[in-house]
Amino acid sequence: MSRPRVAVTGLGVKTPAGTSVDAAFDCLLDARSRAVHVPELVARDLAVQFACPVPNFDPAAYFNQREIRRLDRGAQLSVAAAADAIADAGAEGAAAPDRTGVFLGTGLGGILPSTMIALGWDTDPSGMPVDSVARVMPTAPAAWIALRFGFRGPCLTYATACASGATAIGEATLKLRAGEVDMAIAGGVDTPIGAIIVAAFARIGALSLHNDDPAGASRPFEATRDGFVMxxxxxxxxxxxxxxxxxxxxxxxxxxxxxxxxxxxxxxVAPIADGTVAAACMDAALVDAGLKPADIGHVNAHGTATPLNDRAEAAALVRCFGGRPPPVTAPKGVTGHLIGGAGAFEAAVALLAARRGVVPPIANLAVPDPDCPLDLVRDEPRRIPVAPVLTNSFGFGGHNATLVLVPEP
Amino acid sequence: MTMPSRAELSTLVRTKVAEVLGTPVEEIDESTNLEVGYQIDSLELMEIGARLEAALGIRLDLRELIGVETVGQATDLLTRRLEAQP
Incomplete structure (x- = not known):
């Protein structure tokens, strides 16, 4: 008997590239970075004063005032994206509540509300809001999704740093194959745009320092890249x-x-330079899909624009694809790095690109790094045959996750 | 601190309930049943209690608070607590 197949029936996104799937995909095709100066970071005169926020997200479109008070930004973005995906799939009521699971990846969990509460109530801990625990727990966004829709199957939160969103989709896929659930709401979230968090990432040298040119800062696979954009x-x-x-x-x-x-x-926090383990991760995903490297039409790279990641990922791709990787794109040039939200967003747009046969170009790719010998899509969208896509997500801690998605015409 | 009147306490309670439930204060009156009308949960009830404590400078017993069903009962509880203040 053949293995059960897992269908993607709905997509929902709340990202710097857009708050609807079509708007976000069009934004990627346009290859213009969404990074901007962030007033809080500028006011604190931090080493890094820009990031990629989600613009024009109106909580009132999804929540009443009572809910807006209770859900912090990460939970709001998650519930809204999940609600969009469920509506897109026409999935409400399509599976029994106890056969429906929520699978969410987050690299940083409730770090934004944690820092806000710690800073705001440092001198009066006993006065902090009653729902502080309910806000900072990393499981809150997944729990709010389950609460909103009444899903009573497994509600699981995965943490594999920047790979978390892809991990959640992969693990949900295993649960569906095993017959443990009939439907899964799978994705990821992070809301790391706060002074303490951005400063922490700047301290380890992971972030681009181009305060003078935020929109030109995120440069995946470019020769002069200097770090990722939050x-x-x-x-x-x-x-x-x-x-x-x-x-x-x-x-x-x-x-x-x-x-x-x-x-x-x-x-x-550093990847193996020769990419051997990441390549093994890609190999495993291909074997799991029953496909050969030559079957892949394009690659959605993790492509953070840190010097170390992109070089190691290029080495891994060359290794996995026998020296001839298919066209490679990297959405983080436009969106910055959504941490736990990245793998899920990129799975969604990678599948769209594969289905439409058009690969978005990499933003800010003036001079490709000669140490990254890849067929990088640049300047304009690339037409390709409709074919499976491989998407990578790699996290601090050495966590690797690769998904292979096959488009359905 | 001067003891607020019952009417003042009632207004204060209605205001804090409305803040936490995100409703116009006019929607809340003394007969409003927080459980039946709003399915209030324990965290929301405790948040209302915390806001009343801060406004009045008193401590409330959480067990007493959990027993409260209507806005009028909450106002009565506060009145008793303030009258018992030394």
């Missing part, structure tokens, strides 16, 4: 067992066909 956002996919999705007449974007997950066990 972003915020959430994205969710609705995943269903294939036959059930077909039976109810759902529109199917494609299939989560392969998932690879492994760990460098090399350094707490």
């Amino acid at each position: 972003g915020e956002g959430s994205s969710f996919l609705v995943l269903e067992r294939w036959e059930r999705a077909r039976a109810r007449g759902a529109r199917i974007y494609g299939e989560v066909a392969g998932y690879g997950s492994n760990t460098d066990a090399f350094h707490i």
